[in-house]
Amino acid sequence: MPEIVYRTGCLLCHLVQTLPIGTNLGILRLLWTLLSGKLLESRGALFPALISAGLTDQEARRAEAALREGKFCVAPLLEGLRRQVQREKQWQERSIAGYHPFVVDWVGFSRPHLRGCVSKHFDSRAGKALPAIELGLLVRIGLVRQKRIPLLLGLVRGGDTLTLLRAAKRQMKPEDVLVADRQVTIKHLAQAGIGAFVVRAPIDFTARTRAVAPYSGRGRPCQRGAIVRPLARTYRGKTIAATSSHRREQFVYEGRTLRVEFWDDLVVANAAALDSALVFRCCVIWDPRYKHPWVLLTRLDVCGESLWRLYRDRWPIEQIPLSGKQLLGGCRSFVHSQTCRHRLPELCLLAGSLSLYLAATSAAVKTGFWDRVPERTAGRFRRALSQVSLADISTLPCFCVRVRKKASVYAHLPVGVLAHRRQKSSEAAFSVASLTGN
Secondary structure, X not given: OOHHHHHHHHHHHHHHOOOOOOHHHHHHHHHHHHHXXXXXXXXXXXXXXXXHOOOOHHHHHHHHHHHHHOOOOHHHHHHXXXXXXXXXXXXXXXXXXXXXXXXXXXXXXXXXXXXXXXXXXXXXXOOEEEEEEEEEEEEEEEEEOOEEEEEEEEEEEOOOHHHHHHXXXXXXXXXXXXXXXXXXXXXXXXXXXXXXXXXXXXXXXXXXXXXXXXXOOOOOOOOOEEEEOOOOEEEOOEEEOOOOOOEEEEEEEOOEEEEEEEEEEEEEOOOOOOOHHHOEEEEEEEOOOOOOOEEEEEOOOOOHHHHHHHHHOOHHHHHHHHHHHHHOOOOOOOOOOOOHHHHHHHHHHHHHHHHHHHHHHOOOOOOOOOOOOOOOOHHHHHHHHHOOOHHHHOOOOOOOOOOOOOOOOOOOOOOOHHHHOXXXXXXXXXXXXXXXXX
């Protein structure tokens, strides 16, 4: 059996061994089904994917029951993955100017026809927000063989920004820096109590200086600072000039020169009072590769190149939903219960993070004889697992005694129509007594 298959089986056993007996075996089978891409082949149908992975009909029902009714949550699985990654010491946390990027983002699993779906997520194809199961991601960025690999640390249900930031605050270390996109605002960061951050702002961003603007000699004296507009804009055919920057920098990266401008000691433009907790600086970076400049907000006292590198480390977080949704088939799912509609997307994202890490830390898998220089990619990893059946990995010696079927006693329970017929409690007791002969 290939080494990558054995290593994947050992890691999955390590993750699920703390779950209740029976549930852990069902979740292990489900994770293997996701990692091998069977859900992609079945176009989101769960039972055909489980059967295609090598399970019998009864084993497929138990795996689905573990997903729907099992007593577990995804947080212990993510914690087990973090401990295992630290134990193997192949993934090294990325450091830039002494800071470690801690990235947050949102991902949506589109469910346009799901009844009772109250959350929405923006769909770029439709150009608007559509019903979807929305999850918040908490991710650390590390290096494996000089390649940036994201490590999933937590998942937050719902699209509430403040809830996600508070969850990030609980997991952040003193040297961590929160890196986020435009959905996070300065007000959210102040409410969550996060002081170290690098977030992107819209191009038409405006702020005010913390110091009150001097009296011009006419009209009422100013009570707030002057408006700061980092970039010029056009309004009703008239051009509004940009505010002069306080300082400028430039650096060279891969042969191209990037320009940086700073505006210091700023507060939120519509703040009711000059709150010192909202003081920040704005940084605008012009990169010749991009049409529009980057507008970044931060409180870090670092150079423009470090800010640029910190925000660039936000991009690896996109690999997790890309692997979990597109590569492994989590973008389509036909589950409808209240628990499954959230648990299956969470397990898909966990499988996406697992596939990225295992592919980067294992030997490269060749596609065929023509593949002379194979890469360590999640697609090749999925192809290697798809050739192995679940019936084969059940014989691996890495399976501990806890990962097994639960020997439950169910002979005394009513079966058939009597097991699910709706009736009064007295009639149900009489039916059970007549069946057992008491």
